[in-house]
Amino acid sequence: MRDEAEKDAHKNPHLIEDRIIHAALSGRIAPGERLGEKELSEIFGVSRTLVREAMMRLQARGIVEVSSRRGWFVIEPSVEEARHTIDARRALEVGMLVTLDRASPGMIRALRDHVRAEQKAIASGDRAERSYLLGHFHVCLAETLGNPVLASLLQDLTTRTVLIAALYQSSHDAHESCGEHGEIIDALEKGNSTEAARLMDVHLRHVEKALNYRSAASRLDHLKAALQGSGT
């Protein structure tokens, strides 16, 4: 196969965004990373105009932000923003499960397939695929429940969470995450939405707990300490 990215950004106007979201979910794009318009326009074989339009959409989705005349950057949320994002996500996912009555066998099967894929990626050591699938499980859940609006909202929130995890050096174990996904499905299978919602709540609290909120601040703290500690 040849230059993978240059399929046709003209046919599918959302290709650029999709690729960036996918790369972020896979951990191949780090928070704070610069995304130059010219750079992207060359990669996708289109003019800056189309790149710019894609960036505008990604901006509205909270994935990138722009610094005046300096460029586009993948979001680098502060501790406070990170908390708000994860809180919003928890509210949405818990609410989604609480307001659900019953999951059909077909849905359960699709979700089990997804978890199997997660396990496979974990076993094979494919870090990008693992990261992507663990995040995408939540989008998949919303899709499976049949609500594209929820799925779309969750894709954005999940992508932001993955970026937060990268920024704050999440120590969350992939095995544990995958196991929790399985438990949520178990509860759904039994028709116990309330329990599924509770498990989701716990799961997302684990995700947050695994973050090292000091890691980003620590640079500043280190500097401060260094400057106060001894005279130069």
Next chain:
Amino acid sequence: MRDEAEKDAHKNPHLIEDRIIHAALSGRIAPGERLGEKELSEIFGVSRTLVREAMMRLQARGIVEVSSRRGWFVIEPSVEEARHTIDARRALEVGMLVTLDRASPGMIRALRDHVRAEQKAIASGDRAERSYLLGHFHVCLAETLGNPVLASLLQDLTTRTVLIAALYQSSHDAHESCGEHGEIIDALEKGNSTEAARLMDVHLRHVEKALNYRSAASRLDHLKAALQGSGT
């Protein structure tokens, strides 16, 4: 004051979006309405480029959609899309209240102020202001709870709901809505988040119940019936 809208779309790049969202919430822009790029560029005194960028962001937020080489249109959700949107909104708002522990007295005061403003708008017969405030209550609630991410998500979902209500000729009574808002605050004041969540659930079900899902389809049905009924 002179031409109100032409303040400065250069200083605030989000002015165009903000105005369109506000107009939609106020019921001054109907679903299906066409928003021409040239038209808007003249209104805001900028080139089509900036208008286009704003439309891209609004597209990502699910407020407008584009029809190839025909123009931009305010969304006109199908019955199914309408259900999904309201379901998503209910999940988010119920989850938001369920995962909340306690509302401070300051929050309660701010919310009561908002409801008072609603009552005033209802009494004065200002339909646009009334529509805006009844919708904005939900954004206000999220803001008050201190989560800008939730507030932003809710602004978009609420705007879409207002458009849906316009499209499906909602018969929901403003008084009733306002009263339900008050009850939700009462529950919050007593520290009973679960009850607040339940009331919100009921409130949003009322909103949906008031929609006449047949009104949009009826045009087609009428046509069908007319064609079958008698020979031309």
Next chain:
DNA sequence: GTTTTAAATCTTGTATGCAACATTCCTTCT
């Protein structure tokens, strides 16, 4: 009078050009 066809008009889709600002690198001065 109605239908078909063609021209004219209008609107978006995409690229490009240029100005404004930020950054970097090099020169110059101390």
Next chain:
DNA sequence: AGAAGGAATGTTGCATACAAGATTTAAAAC
């Protein structure tokens, strides 16, 4: 050598130009 200043470079911000297609209007044929 180090600091300061300035030129050179690179990047975005915004406008404009032009092509491609959709819609409407007008005309012509039946």
